Amino acid sequence: MTWVTGLEGSPYGVHNLPYGVFRTAAREPRVGVRVGAHVLDLGGAEQAGLVFAAGTLGRPRLNDFMALGRPQWTAVRQRVTELLTDSAHRAAVEPLLLPLLDVELLLPFDVADYVDFYSSEQHATNVGKIFRPGQPPLLPNWKHLPIGYHGRAGTVVVSGTPIVRPCGQRATPQGPVTGASVRLDIEAEVGFVVGVPSPLGHRAAAGDFADHVFGVVLVNDWSARDIQAWEYQPLGPFLGKSFATSIAAWVTPLEALGAAFVPAPDQDPPVADYLRDEPHLGLDLRLSVEWNGERVSEPPFAAMYWTPAQQLAHLTINGAALRTGDLYASGTVSGDERHQVGSFLELTWGGTEPVRVGGEERMFLADGDTVTISGTAPGPDGTTVGLGEVTGTIISPR
Template sequence: MRGRLRVEVPADSLFGPENMPYGVFAPPDGEFRVGCRLGDTVLDLAALLDDSTFARADLNAFLAQGAARWGEVRSRLRELADTALPVDALHPLPTVRMALPVRIGDYVDFYASIDHATHLGMLFRPDSAPLLPNWRHLPVGYHGRAGTVIVSDTPVIRPNGQRRTSSGTPIFGPSERVDIEAELGFVIGTASTLGLPVTVDEFPDYVFGVALVNDWSARDIQAWEYQPLGPFLGKSFATSISAWITPLAALAEARVPLPTQDPEPLPYLRGDANHGLDIDLTVTWNGEVVTRPPYSRMYWSPAQMLAHLTANGASIRPGDLYASGTISGPERSQSGSFIELSWGGTEPVTVSGAQRTFLADDDEVTITATAPGTEGRRIGLGAVTGRLLRAHTD
């Protein structure tokens, strides 16, 4: 008989049985497969549940099974968390390797924070209204590059590109204004039918869970190229996501009303107002906490983003990812990007004793988050970490 062991989870753990996020891991000298985190232990779901759906290197097959199956598996895992489990299905977190948790077909990035949009409008259009006329009427977004979404702890290479010089002419070379964007990503589970929109209140039927996102940005490349078609090379070089996906069900106690939306959105963007989320993020720069963005202030909900994404009949597939856009609050200390924190590079901040505006080579940024959990204590959304390496100059 195989040995069995009960996983001991400290009372103050952010990863108790009410959380249990999913990821893709490999034990030493083993193959990648789907796991679930309980405390500081990774549960091998293929071994624990005797289900080949989890014996693969991405979550897509499980996501495609739909909301009823997600609920069944979650209920079973919560039951098992209170029992002694087979030792060969348990792996200490520090001993495993983590991979991108989903195979991403499409990636969309939104611009849903009214504070972030206002701040950037003030920086980029100081003589005009901060918000463009369409901003309060629809969740503004763009299609990103799915092929450069990378898992946490993957290094990011400083991008090369065209940027404008003080003379007005462009040069090609490494970006001098590499930035971060602290965001929340939403992972699609159930596919939709081409031509049929998803409604606001169908959001829980289609979205499996959330992941932390850092949408790295080269602000000087972006500023030169984005008119008239929007983000391109200034955004597409890397987007980091956390290794763990928190099930939407674990965030039931984090649901809060949206801020007042004025004017009232068009009918296809209306629905349950409690699709906001009370999630607190923390951004550390070289180990030093520099900002604490609050997701609860986001103007557009993830349900409205999904409804708008599919409003023209565009379909979604298991593993697709869409992100909230930069999460910022009204205060400088709540900035979700360093362009806000340093006010466009004009007001340096002190990091590790040095005056800084944008990222230097070898800088490391980590984004973490917590939310109210269903057992009266907070749960963690993992972490997304990236280190910026010097540009390729050959």
């Protein structure tokens, strides 16, 4: 039980406690945790001697705190839970609970490197059918390793940041032209945030996942499909992806997701030794995609073929170092049904089957459109864990 009012049934109760960074007119940027419709000022709590994290909670990003490692993450989480459940702390803690409406949420961590995977078999199959009709939808290597690409960390932005429509080259029947993308899309994804680094030349094992990964954040990897289609062969995604990637303002700690781990799909053929994760577990995260306030899809993360632990092992198999603040995303989350896909490319089958949004037939994003991706996970004792939403509105090219 908690002494904080209004938390009954909330997906942001004391069983969750996602981390973020906020500021107000009176407070410089600092770390907080979401508690219902409030944010608990952890920087202020540490300054008051209520919690201890080597002075990292008063800093303007989560990186220094995340670098402390799991024992410190666990200790802080336990202490925050105690502060919010033991009424003896109410007088000291209550002034540090600020209404969310009164704070500005910032990018929660400095992104060191950004890697994006391609781990949904359903999504990869759909895209293969759309882009390569008449050919096998999955390329021969797809079930042997988690396909991914190295993205652009500098264009990762916090939820609510306007998304400028990108420009670039795209193909037309008359030849390539340069201009604004006309097939602007989303990708509903789940991101994993690295806290503890690893040295160059070291290979992190799948079993090291919980030692390195601090938490989970929802991701929208905006995609210019026309720019992407013209440039992606032979080297893969570049300008069609690098203009913006939105992440939620709240990072859900792995410890809040203990009840959400479930058996992952069987893998055939057997994977390479370094990709074996025992137990072979995914996460039962249930996403929702809203287009101008209208729900159009509900992608199921539990169906992902490659697990987060396997992705971590693969991105370091060549000796690439992990850095605090590294973000690696799952790739588009899609299920078996059309209403479970995580991109409008799939929802409209490459723009050939428009969907109705707001009474209009739509295929791709128009200026002024807003997309919001939200999600939940099962929590302990029948509770629900809310994942911080990620939202963005398209604006005209500059």
